Amino acid sequence: MEYPSWAWIVFFVVVLIALFVDVAIVNRHSHAPTRRETFIWSAVWVSLALAFNGFIYWMVDSHFDDHTLALTKTKEFFTGYLIELSLSVDNLFIFLLIFGYFKVPKQFQHRVLFWGIMGALVMRMIMIFAGAELVERFHWIIYVFGVFLLYTGIKMFSSNDDEFDIENSRIVGLTTRFIPLTKEFDGEKFFVRRDGKLMGTLLLLVLIVVEFTDLIFAVDSIPAIFGITTDKFIVYTSNIFAILGLRTFFFLLADLADRFHYLKIALAFILSFIGVKMLLPLVAETFVRVFGADGNSAFGQILQRYQNHEFSQTIINISLGVVVGAIALAIIFSIIFPPTESETKELMDKLDDK
Numbered sequence: 001m002e003y004p005s006w007a008w009i010v011f012f013v014v015v016l017i018a019l020f021v022d023v024a025i026v027n028r029h030s031h032a033p034t035r036r037e038t039f040i041w042s043a044v045w046v047s048l049a050l051a052f053n054g055f056i057y058w059m060v061d062s063h064f065d066d067h068t069l070a071l072t073k074t075k076e077f078f079t080g081y082l083i084e085l086s087l088s089v090d091n092l093f094i095f096l097l098i099f100g101y102f103k104v105p106k107q108f109q110h111r112v113l114f115w116g117i118m119g120a121l122v123m124r125m126i127m128i129f130a131g132a133e134l135v136e137r138f139h140w141i142i143y144v145f146g147v148f149l150l151y152t153g154i155k156m157f158s159s160n161d162d163e164f165d166i167e168n169s170r171i172v173g174l175t176t177r178f179i180p181l182t183k184e185f186d187g188e189k190f191f192v193r194r195d196g197k198l199m200g201t202l203l204l205l206v207l208i209v210v211e212f213t214d215l216i217f218a219v220d221s222i223p224a225i226f227g228i229t230t231d232k233f234i235v236y237t238s239n240i241f242a243i244l245g246l247r248t249f250f251f252l253l254a255d256l257a258d259r260f261h262y263l264k265i266a267l268a269f270i271l272s273f274i275g276v277k278m279l280l281p282l283v284a285e286t287f288v289r290v291f292g293a294d295g296n297s298a299f300g301q302i303l304q305r306y307q308n309h310e311f312s313q314t315i316i317n318i319s320l321g322v323v324v325g326a327i328a329l330a331i332i333f334s335i336i337f338p339p340t341e342s343e344t345k346e347l348m349d350k351l352d353d354k
Contacts, residue, residue: 003233038252045245053077076229077238079320084242087221092250102206113247116210132232145223146278153272171212227274266330
């Protein structure tokens with residue numbers, strides 16, 4: 001689909017205005033936000049994404065004069081947004097470990113997260129458009145994404161955040177090797193002059209580690225949304241709206257980190273489901289070629305109809321239902337079956353250094 005240029009303009013204007021309000025008005029001075037602030041601004045960011053989804057429906061319906069297509073695009077955006085938001089929230093646990101390891105004062109964490117998000121806006125645009133181009137030119141890439149997501153989902157079932165070894169991270173070693181650092185904080189500054197020499201502060205090292213980890217996270221999250229749609233506009237906008245409020249969600253998570261311990265299991269299931277979904281066309285094509293799709297094979301008939309995209313609307317609805325259901329169940333089970341005292345103590349010990 002080719003969207004009108006003004007749709008892209010509206011998107012970037014909304015994003016720039018949101019960033020301006022966040023930086024120049026709400027967080028003009030570095031501070032540790034209160035619980036009330038985090039709840040209010042979390043609601044604002046989610047509402048902004050939902051409002052933009054309403055704009056997508058209106059834009060597609062009016063520009064293409066197709067109500068069904070407009071509804072499909074809103075479902076794709078909402079599903080992609082939920083996946084990216086859930087993955088981003090899960091990845092914030094790693095940010096907690098990074099800030100805890102480097103003992104970053106809470107009032108400076110906002111600045112690191114802001115520039116981390118700005119870098120993510122650029123990096124993800126490059127990765128999304130490159131990925132979309134690859135899928136368009138080499139359709140088999142989608143199967144590679146599917147295998148990767150299935151592997152990631154299965155691995156996530158048994159992994160934990162402690163596997164992220166900051167001390168032995170290659171990016172820390174490379175940064176300290178090529179960039180002279182003061183190894184201490186100097187307010188909000190990323191660079192300072194010492195004896196006439198420009199040097200990076202410890203806050204710069206933290207920013208670089210955050211940017212690098214976000215790049216790693218994008219390798220997981222971007223293929224996941226390509227499993228929902230290959231529409232570049234939907235992929236990029238849903239991705240960006242999910243990370244726009246990342247700073248606020250970080251402080252909200254730090255406050256509620258001990259609550260939703262089943263979220264990782266839900267995300268592992270979602271990634272595995274999307275991986276299988278991306279591989280289904282290949283399975284269908286292989287089955288039809290080997291066994292045929294004659295009238296005596298009901299399964300073959302179904303697979304052939306799947307190949308012909310006759311179930312596209314049903315697949316979108318199922319995907320949305322699975323994503324919403326998995327996240328909802330994770331939240332419900334986390335409330336019904338709270339973590340044990342030892343698990344809570346272990347998690348809170350990680351946060352005590354913040």
